[in-house]
Amino acid sequence: MKTLAELRAVLGERPWLDEAVAMIRTEPGAIGRLFPAAGRKCGREPLADAPGWSADEAARAVLLGALPPERTAAEVREVYRYGDAAEKQAVLKALPLLAIGGDAVPLLQDAIRTNDTRLVAAALGPCSAHLDAPAWRQAVLKCVFMGVPLSVVDGLDVRADAELAGMLASFAEERRAAGRDVPADALAVLESLREG
Amino acid sequence: MRIFDPHIHMTSRTTDDYERMAVAGVRAVVEPAFWLGQPRTNPGSFADYFDGLIGWEPFRASQFGIRHHATIALNPKEANDPRCRGVLDLLPRYLEKDGVVAVGEIGYDSMTPEEDDAFAAQLALAVEHELPALVHTPHRDKARGTERSLAVVDESGIAPGRVVIDHLNEVTVKVVRDTGCWLGFSIYPDTKMSPPRMVEILREYGLDRMLVNSAADWGRSDPLLTLATGEAMLAAGFSDDDVDRVLWRNPVEFYGQSGRLQLSDLDGAEATFAGNSILRGGS
Numbered sequence: 001m002k003t004l005a006e007l008r009a010v011l012g013e014r015p016w017l018d019e020a021v022a023m024i025r026t027e028p029g030a031i032g033r034l035f036p037a038a039g040r041k042c043g044r045e046p047l048a049d050a051p052g053w054s055a056d057e058a059a060r061a062v063l064l065g066a067l068p069p070e071r072t073a074a075e076v077r078e079v080y081r082y083g084d085a086a087e088k089q090a091v092l093k094a095l096p097l098l099a100i101g102g103d104a105v106p107l108l109q110d111a112i113r114t115n116d117t118r119l120v121a122a123a124l125g126p127c128s129a130h131l132d133a134p135a136w137r138q139a140v141l142k143c144v145f146m147g148v149p150l151s152v153v154d155g156l157d158v159r160a161d162a163e164l165a166g167m168l169a170s171f172a173e174e175r176r177a178a179g180r181d182v183p184a185d186a187l188a189v190l191e192s193l194r195e196g
Numbered sequence: 197m198r199i200f201d202p203h204i205h206m207t208s209r210t211t212d213d214y215e216r217m218a219v220a221g222v223r224a225v226v227e228p229a230f231w232l233g234q235p236r237t238n239p240g241s242f243a244d245y246f247d248g249l250i251g252w253e254p255f256r257a258s259q260f261g262i263r264h265h266a267t268i269a270l271n272p273k274e275a276n277d278p279r280c281r282g283v284l285d286l287l288p289r290y291l292e293k294d295g296v297v298a299v300g301e302i303g304y305d306s307m308t309p310e311e312d313d314a315f316a317a318q319l320a321l322a323v324e325h326e327l328p329a330l331v332h333t334p335h336r337d338k339a340r341g342t343e344r345s346l347a348v349v350d351e352s353g354i355a356p357g358r359v360v361i362d363h364l365n366e367v368t369v370k371v372v373r374d375t376g377c378w379l380g381f382s383i384y385p386d387t388k389m390s391p392p393r394m395v396e397i398l399r400e401y402g403l404d405r406m407l408v409n410s411a412a413d414w415g416r417s418d419p420l421l422t423l424a425t426g427e428a429m430l431a432a433g434f435s436d437d438d439v440d441r442v443l444w445r446n447p448v449e450f451y452g453q454s455g456r457l458q459l460s461d462l463d464g465a466e467a468t469f470a471g472n473s474i475l476r477g478g479s
Contacts, residue, residue: 032288032289033288033289033292036289036292036293036294037292039294040455040456082243082247082289082290084247084250084251084254084294085250085251085252085254085255086294088251114251115252116251116252116255118255
C-alpha cells in the first residue's frame with residue numbers, strides 16, 4: 001500500500017493541492033469546500049505509478065492527511081457525511097492511511113448499507129479488520145449477492161470461517177434452486193473453507 | 197436522436213423509465229432539487245434528499261448509460277416554512293459538488309416575503325459559486341410571477357445568459373426572451389405545454405436559448421415527451437440539426453457554463469463491476 005507521502009509524490013507538481021493543504025493546516029474546516037473540488041482541480045485519470053488510485057482519490061487522501069491529528073476523526077466524518085459517491089469512495093480508500101483506527105467503523109457500516117457497488121467494495125479494504133465478525137461476514141455475502149468480485153475483500157483468506165462457509169453454502173443452494181448461477185469466486189472460497 | 201432532458205425529477209421515477217428513456221435516446225439529464233409532494237419539516241430531510249441527487253441517483257442512471265447531474269436549492273414552496281430555513285446554510289457544501297451544475301429550482305410559488313428572501317439569497321450563492329441558476333415560475337398567477345422573477349434576477353447582478361426561466365408558455369415567452377435569459381418549457385400530458393404548442397413557439401420565436409424538458413415527477417407526467425417534441429418538430433419541417441440543437445446542444449451550452457458537465461465516454465459503463473445490483477434485482 002502507498003503512503004500519503006508516496007501518493008503526494010506520484011501526483012507531481014500541483015500548485016492547487018499545495019495551497020489547499022496549507023489552508024487545511026491553518027483552518028481544518030476549509031476542507032469542506034476544498035475536498036469536493038479535487039476532481040475538477042487535479043483530474044480523475046488513473047495514476048500509473050500508484051496502481052488502483054486515480055488522481056482525484058490520491059489528492060483527496062493528501063487533503064485528509066493535512067488535517068491536524070486532533071481534528072482528523074471529526075472532519076473525516078463530516079467530509080464523508082456530505083460527500084458525493086466519488087468523495088465517499090475516496091474517504092473509504094484513504095482510511096487505512098489515516099490514523100483513526102476504530103473511528104472508521106461507522107463510515108464502513110454506512111457504506112455497506114448502501115446499494116452502490118463501488119462503496120460496498122471500498123468499505124472492504126484494510127480497515128474492514130475493525131468490523132466485528134457478524135458485520136464482516138454479512139458484508140462479504142452482500143458482495144457475492146451484488147456481483148462485487150471477492151478480490152476486493154482485504155484479508156479474506158485469513159478471516160473467512162466456518163460461519164461464512166455456511167452462509168455461502170445456503171446462498172449457493174438458493175441460487176441453484178432458482179436455476180441461477182453462483183459466482184465462481186464465491187464457490188472457490190466455499191471450496192477452500194471446506195478443505196480447510 | 198440524442199436527447200438531454202434539462203429538467204426531470206428522476207427520484208420519483210422507476211428504473212423502467214430509465215430503460216425506456218435510454219431506448220428513446222435520452223443520454224443525459226439534469227435533476228433539479230424541488231418539492232416531494234409531502235412537505236418536509238427539517239433541514240436533515242433535505243440533506244438526505246440532496247445526497248440522493250449526487251449519490252444514488254447518478255449511480256442508478258449510470259446503469260442505463262444515462263449521465264445524471266443535479267441542481268441544488270431550497271425550493272420556493274418550502275422556503276415558506278421557518279423550520280426549513282436552515283437548508284440555506286447547507287447549500288454551500290452541496291454547491292461545490294462535481295455533479296451540481298446550477299442553483300435551482302429557485303423562484304416563486306406564492307410570492308411571499310419569505311420567498312423573496314430565499315430567491316435573492318440563492319441568486320447570490322449562484323454568483324459566489326460560479327453556477328448558472330434555474331428559476332421555476334409559479335403555476336398560479338404565472339405572468340405576474342414571471343415578471344417579478346425577472347426583476348429579482350436583474351437586481352441580483354447575475355448575467356441573464358446564466359439564468360433559465362422555466363415552465364414558460366405562450367403568455368410568458370416574449371417577456372423572458374427580451375431579457376437575454378434562457379427559456380425553459382415543460383412538456384406535460386395535459387397541462388403546461390404540449391408538443392404541438394411547443395412547435396408553434398419554436399416557429400415563432402426561433403431556437404436560440406430554447407430548452408425543452410419533460411419535468412417528469414411524481415405527478416401525471418411523461419419522461420418521453422422530449423422525444424415526442426423532437427418528432428413533432430420533424431413532422432413540422434424542422435431539420436434533424438434543429439432538433440439536435442434544441443434537445444442536445446442548447447442544454448449542453450446552458451449547463452456547460454458551470455464547467456462541471458461530464459459527457460465524455462457516455463457509452464462507457466462506469467460504476468459497475470462484473471454485474472450490478474440494479475440489473476440483478478437489488479438487495
